[in-house]
Amino acid sequence: MKELIVISGKGGTGKTSLIAAFATLAENKVLCDADVDAADLHLIMGPHISMRVDFKSGHTADIDRNKCTECGLCLDLCKFSAISDDYKVNHIDCEGCGVCVYFCPEKAINFPENTCGQWFYAETRFGPMVHARLGIAEENSGKLVTLVRQESKRLADEKNLDLILTDGPPGVGCPVIASIGGASAVLIVAEPTLSGIHDMERVVQLANHFKVPAMVCVNKFDLNLELTRDIENFAKDEGMLYLGRIPFDSVFTKAMVQGQTIIEYNSESKAGHAVKEIWNALSSKLNL
């Protein structure tokens, strides 16, 4: 089974539109949205959710005012300044470390488990999909990413599907690390801007750090041809497979507004052709 994760470092380079287009072109796959913090793939895929499960992870301290003697020990111990002078726990600041719970001499602090979001099994017009929604301001996005990836693998096993197409999050932090570890390959969608290149270089470092093979393509290449060539040369120097370039094309926005992939909306568009070529190169590389 192959698992491909699309990442970018910088946000807004076209990860989700690209993975949606691949969903139209690939066969026998599971779709997975690992951008649990701002998940958008479902807006194109129109999933019919067949199962929803609460995602429980971590704990939050809660002071029982009937037992609390206001000794102040918890305030002294809390490294996250999450307890106010009137002994209320700020749920956003509480890290769930349990130090206050452990040391409270009155055993006045409860420590309930958090429900941080939900994850879903769904059916789409392109096959099964696993996605999730992290609650606003919640922590543990990395754990939820790990969970949706595990469930995608389980589903692929169960249905005898040999590919998982995963939409990854932006950045290089916790959810990205959780997204790429152990994957067959990552596809980095770069854009030819100074920011895009800066962020791509960091995400390439991350892929190298975790020893995941990385491939690159350029989106909106005609915004800056010189920087597009810089990305192509960078890929060559790094020994990464360069898959091709996609032009800046309003078809991406138009398709999104219609809730369609760009292949469904207009497969003969310039961007549509470019994406098909990239997909062909990618699927032969992954031996699909």
Added chain:
Amino acid sequence: MIISIASGKGGTGKTTVATNLARSMGSNVQLLDCDVEEPNAHLFINPSFEETETVFAPVPEVNEDKCTYCGRCAEICQFKAIAVVNENVLVFEALCHSCGGCWEVCPEGAIQEGGRKLGVIQKGHSNGIEFIHGKLRVGEAMSPPLIKKVRAYQNPEKLTIIDAPPGTSCPVIASVKDADFVLLVTEPTPFGLYDLKLAVGAAQMLNIPLGLVINRSDLGDDKVREYAQQEDLPILMEIPFERQIAEAYSRGEMLVDVLPQWKDRFLGLHYKIEKLIE
């Protein structure tokens, strides 16, 4: 006054708005790039960095001469960052949240504070702007502690503009919390709208007044405007899509330098925010 610039969705133009707003204000302004995973504002501001500081997160360091392998450190740790196996203590630094539980609970005083490198903070100036950003070490998972360190440089005597990361989870909260105003930069597309709603939810949860900037305002559809009207969210600025703007952005050029008429619009944006806070 602290204005945090956030978005939900990535790539909507947070950095464009943050840098151009800072540049338009001219002086008595600081720009803090809190998108420490992928900081980009410096590419536009071009500050001369005068100082670089390495930032560490406290992690346990076990003195095995004193350790009796009682296992209390492993018992208190909620993050499985320390384990005692027979007569061995294993520390998994990357998992440590620096809560201090293990060194507090150790009856032998065998645990002292070590450090895990989170990244660096760089400080500099450019054209009257005080510029500070954090750069997360590649491979480090936890950005909020570094974001908090960047924000420790907030100067209440100045206008502080914060460039926040995308999303709505802990790094965003760390960048937006205790701000006087949250400016949400969105685009009029289904992805922009969906993620905007999440970002609005985050700002409202933190009880911070907010306003919108619609970027590439002539692409997509009208649903963001309809939503703003329904929810009574002020649209403070619209930036149309112009190829010239996108190409200038690609080269790291500032909107107010390429099209100087935008300077007054950014000053107007600041004025509107001040009025809304009053």
